[in-house]
Amino acid sequence: MMIIEEIMNRDIHTLGPSNTVKDAIKIMREKKIRHIPIVDEEEKIVGIITAHDLKNILPSTIKDDLNLTTYETTLENIMVKNPLIGHPLDFIEEVALTLYESKISCLPIVSGGRLVGIVTTTDLLYTYIELTGANKPSSKIDIRVTDKPGILSDITEIFKKHHANVLSVLVYPSADCKKNKIVSVRVQVINPLSIIEDLRKEGFDVLWPNLPGVDGP
Amino acid sequence: MKNAVFIYSPEQLGYKFSESHPFNHKRLLLTIDLLKEINALSDEDIVPARIATDEEIALGHDKKYIDIVKKAGHGLLTPEQCENYGIGTEDTPIFSNMHEASALLVGSTLTAVDYVMQGKSHHALNLGGGLHHGFFGRASGFCIYNDSTVAIRYMQKKYNARVLYIDTDAHHGDGVQWAFYDDPNVCTLSIHETGRYLFPGTGNVTERGNGQGYGTSFNFPLDAFTEDESFLEIYEQAMKEVFEYFKPDVVITQNGADAHYFDPLTHLYGTMKIYQEIPRLAHKLAHEYCDGKWIAVGGGGYDIWRVVPRAWSFIWTEMNDLPLPTGQLPTNWLEKYQAESPVPFIPTWEDPVTLYEPIPRKLEIKEKNAQMLTKALHIIRSEKR
Numbered sequence: 001m002m003i004i005e006e007i008m009n010r011d012i013h014t015l016g017p018s019n020t021v022k023d024a025i026k027i028m029r030e031k032k033i034r035h036i037p038i039v040d041e042e043e044k045i046v047g048i049i050t051a052h053d054l055k056n057i058l059p060s061t062i063k064d065d066l067n068l069t070t071y072e073t074t075l076e077n078i079m080v081k082n083p084l085i086g087h088p089l090d091f092i093e094e095v096a097l098t099l100y101e102s103k104i105s106c107l108p109i110v111s112g113g114r115l116v117g118i119v120t121t122t123d124l125l126y127t128y129i130e131l132t133g134a135n136k137p138s139s140k141i142d143i144r145v146t147d148k149p150g151i152l153s154d155i156t157e158i159f160k161k162h163h164a165n166v167l168s169v170l171v172y173p174s175a176d177c178k179k180n181k182i183v184s185v186r187v188q189v190i191n192p193l194s195i196i197e198d199l200r201k202e203g204f205d206v207l208w209p210n211l212p213g214v215d216g217p
Numbered sequence: 218m219k220n221a222v223f224i225y226s227p228e229q230l231g232y233k234f235s236e237s238h239p240f241n242h243k244r245l246l247l248t249i250d251l252l253k254e255i256n257a258l259s260d261e262d263i264v265p266a267r268i269a270t271d272e273e274i275a276l277g278h279d280k281k282y283i284d285i286v287k288k289a290g291h292g293l294l295t296p297e298q299c300e301n302y303g304i305g306t307e308d309t310p311i312f313s314n315m316h317e318a319s320a321l322l323v324g325s326t327l328t329a330v331d332y333v334m335q336g337k338s339h340h341a342l343n344l345g346g347g348l349h350h351g352f353f354g355r356a357s358g359f360c361i362y363n364d365s366t367v368a369i370r371y372m373q374k375k376y377n378a379r380v381l382y383i384d385t386d387a388h389h390g391d392g393v394q395w396a397f398y399d400d401p402n403v404c405t406l407s408i409h410e411t412g413r414y415l416f417p418g419t420g421n422v423t424e425r426g427n428g429q430g431y432g433t434s435f436n437f438p439l440d441a442f443t444e445d446e447s448f449l450e451i452y453e454q455a456m457k458e459v460f461e462y463f464k465p466d467v468v469i470t471q472n473g474a475d476a477h478y479f480d481p482l483t484h485l486y487g488t489m490k491i492y493q494e495i496p497r498l499a500h501k502l503a504h505e506y507c508d509g510k511w512i513a514v515g516g517g518g519y520d521i522w523r524v525v526p527r528a529w530s531f532i533w534t535e536m537n538d539l540p541l542p543t544g545q546l547p548t549n550w551l552e553k554y555q556a557e558s559p560v561p562f563i564p565t566w567e568d569p570v571t572l573y574e575p576i577p578r579k580l581e582i583k584e585k586n587a588q589m590l591t592k593a594l595h596i597i598r599s600e601k602r
Contacts, residue, residue, distance in 0.1 A: 134418020137350060137357045137391060141414075162307055190308050190350070190358035190388070190416040191239055193481060208414065 004095055005088035007127055008109050008117030014039045017046060017076035021057070024049050024075060035106040035120060038079050043114045047079030050105070085110045088117065096124050131168065138167050139192045143183045144174055144205040155183060158198045164189050182207070221340040221536035222332050223258060224325045225249065226266040229345035231318040234310050239482065240359040244521040245344055247554065248529045254547035257534050264332065266325035266345065269367065274323055276374070277366035277396060279354035283316070286361060290315035303356035319361040322346050326364040327371055329512045333467065334376045339509040340500075340536040344529055347471040347516030349390040350417065358388065358416055365471060365514060366396040369403055372467060381465035381507075382406065385452065385495050386473025386516040387483035389420030389436070393471075399430040404463040408452055410476070410485050411438040422593040432596050435459055440585055441484035442576045447583040448476065448491050451590050453498060460502045462597045467507050470499045473516030474528035478572050482519050486576065488568040492528035496535035511536070522558040527566060542566045 013027050014037050024036055028051055038047035057078055058070055086095050086107040095107055099121060109117035134140075145151045152171070159166050165188040174180035189195070196206050230242050252258035274283055285302045288294050289311045296305030305311050312318075322345045329341035343364075351363030365382060372378040382397075384390030384407040397403035412418035426434040437455050439448060460468075474492060476485040496513070503511035513532050518525040527546075534542060543566050551562055563569070576582070591598075 134412055137417030137419070139414065139416040140418065164307065186418070189306070191482060192416075193239075194307070 002092045002127065003088065004086060004090045004092060004109055004119055005117070007092065007123050008088065008119045009123065010117050012037060012115060012118050014043075014115065015049070015075060016040065017074065017079070019075050020071065021054060021073045021075065021078070022071040024054060025071075028054070035118065037083075037108045037115055037118060038075055039115055045083070045085060045108050045110060045115045047075070047081045048083040048106070048108060049075055049079050053078060053080070083108060086119065087111060092124070092127060095119055099124070132170065134167075134186065136167055136188060137190070138186045138188045139190065141185050141187060141192055141196065141199075142207040143185070143199060144180050144207055145183055147179055147181045151181075152183065154202065155185070155199070155204065158195060158202065159185070159187060161198070162189075162195050164195060218336060219262075219332075219338040220538065221262070221342060221533070222264045222329070222338045223249075223262045223533060224264050224266055224329050224332075224341060224343040225345070226321070226325070228318075228321055229266055229325060231314065232322055232345070233318070234312055234359075238310070238359075239519045240517075241519075241521050242345060244518060244525040244529070245515075247521065247526040248344060250553070251526045251547070251550050252530050252533055254550045255530075255542055257530070257537065257539055257542070264328060264341075266321055266343070267328055268317065269320045269323035269327055269362075273327060273371065274320060274362055274367060276370035277353070277363050278351070282354040286319065286356075287316040290317065302354065303352070304361065309356045309359055309361065315361060319348075322348065323362050323364040323367050326368045326512070326514055329514070330368050330372055330469075333510050333512050334372060334378065340503070340511045340513070342513045342533055342536060344472075344515035344532075346514035347386070347473060349384060349386060349392050349471050349473075349516060350388070351392045353396070357392065359517075360392065363392045363396070365390075365393050365469060368469065368512070369393070369397065373402065376467075378466040379464075380404070381460065381463055381468045382471070383456070383468060383499060384408070384471040384473070384516075385476070385491075386471055387476040387480065387485050388415060388473065388517060389417055389438070390471060391417045391419050394420075394424065394434055394436075397430065398426055398434060399428050401426075401429045401433055403430075404433040404435070404459065404465065406435040406437075406455060406459050408437040408439065408448075408455065410443075410483050411440055414441070415483060422589060425596065433463065435593055437593050438589060439485060440582045442486050442579075442582055443586060444486045444576060444579065444582075445488055445490045447586045448485065448487055449494050450583075451586055452491075452495065454590055455594065456498055456502060458594050458597050460506050462600075465507055467510040467512070468499065468503050469512045469514065470496075471514050471516045472496070472529065472532055474518035474525045475516075475520075477520060477524040477528070478568075479520040479524050480518070482517070486573065488572055489527060489531075489566065490568075492531050493541060496532040500535050520560075522554070522560055523563050527563075 034051040106120040168186040170184040299305035325343045326346040329343040332338040332341045346364040348360035350358035351360040382405045389409045390407040420436045476487040
């Protein structure tokens with residue numbers, strides 16, 4: 001089970017409540033970030049500023065009524081106060097759910113009253129890429145199965161028979177029918193034909209690249 | 218100077234896993250016979266292969282791995298002991314003298330390199346090479362030693378050359394790409410079926426190189442069921458822009474012939490048309506940018522009867538400025554091998570027009586590939602502006 005401290009950014013760029021909009025813009029540009037936690041002297045989080053918040057208050061660049069005083073506004077006036085926070089021991093899927101349901105894009109991670117990290121949607125996307133991607137040379141085989149106990153074991157038995165090293169297995173609901181699941185196996189072989197043949201012999205429905213739009217999973 | 222040399226020794230056929238294994242170098246014999254039947258290849262064109270030394274192989278591989286391959290091929294290791302090195306698997310089983318056979322394929326590509334780089338020949342072809350999945354310390358996807366990786370390092374060291382590597386195998390050229398991922402003086406370009414299902418799974422457009430080498434890896438992952446027209450559209454545009462951008466001293470092309478409709482392992486649905494066009498453009502651009510310096514190697518290709526001999530013949534006829542072979546295949550050749558072939562031959566150089574049923578959503582696949590091309594070439598195009 002992956003927890004947040006394994007993926008969170010520990011190199012955090014923060015500002016204080018008395019820093020200005022100008023300071024925030026500078027950091028965001030220089031560090032190429034979109035979120036700045038606002039902390040007090042004890043590194044306790046008191047607010048958060050996002051690139052989106054700044055865009056909302058800044059004057060339009062296509063009009064010439066530039067109101068330069070906006071840039072001097074202190075962050076305590078515009079920051080989101082008491083933002084949602086997470087803990088280093090939170091599970092990644094919990095954090096993903098929080099971001100999704102609250103429609104936010106970042107979660108400051110707090111432990112012992114101090115800000116210790118930050119997680120953004122980008123980090124979660126990266127985790128997704130790692131889970132679904134090919135970290136080692138491998139083929140992917142999608143199998144449509146009936147949702148019943150023991151089916152995974154029947155499948156892996158066939159991979160074992162071929163001494164094929166399985167790198168990852170994802171199981172997710174099939175779009176076509178609630179009774180079915182898709183088992184997506186990443187396996188370290190270039191020639192999956194003999195495995196596919198054996199899976200089919202055992203009655204499995206192997207979705208080896210479908211003609212698009214004809215028999216999609 | 219000769220136009221082209223054909224590197225071959227019968228010992229290249231010793232790279233053989235088993236009778237039933239899909240990687241089968243009998244394709245070399247089939248191709249040579251076909252070329253001889255049409256009088257395109259004579260014994261004077263053929264240059265024997267040599268065995269690469271351990272030091273040469275070590276340009277691309279871990280010495281410890283070389284040692285494991287040697288011992289495995291001499292029956293000194295069990296498959297379990299080799300497992301961490303990617304050999305002794307169903308893909309890449311242990312076979313007798315596997316080091317010697319693999320070292321010969323590397324040496325063949327080095328011979329090809331020397332002929333071209335020493336000005337003895339404009340072009341050189343080693344169909345026994347192109348084992349692009351071989352990694353520094355690990356065999357992968359039928360490939361033990363990566364002859365292209367070794368050959369590129371050899372060209373850098375011996376000839377101080379700036380090398381462009383082109384890979385049109387249906388599988389991503391991962392071994393070569395990762396070997397030069399940080400190197401700004403080697404550019405790798407791979408066109409392949411998307412890794413969504415197909416081995417090795419990598420070769421996304423976002424793989425562009427790293428550090429100093431950023432912007433010298435190009436990947437063009439094509440959708441399954443791409444077919445000729447979209448394949449060639451992507452190939453031609455990618456080639457033209459990358460040649461112009463990188464300006465290589467020499468080009469090495471990997472000519473896997475496994476993107477064909479008949480290939481059992483892949484799903485790109487190409488026909489002979491792509492194999493006529495691939496060497497044609499490589500040849501033209503090699504003359505435009507590299508003073509003709511072009512080394513071509515083989516690669517994948519698992520329909521060794523109906524696809525590979527025809528496809529690979531086109532490389533050789535192109536190298537020699539011979540007219541594109543058309544019409545009937547030589548009767549002698551068909552008769553000689555038909556009994557052995559498990560499938561009926563296509564009796565002509567071209568594929569029949571109705572090779573397969575039309576693909577639904579053809580236009581969308583073409584459109585998707587075109588979008589991919591734009592993303593993949595983004596770096597070049599934004600730099601030009």
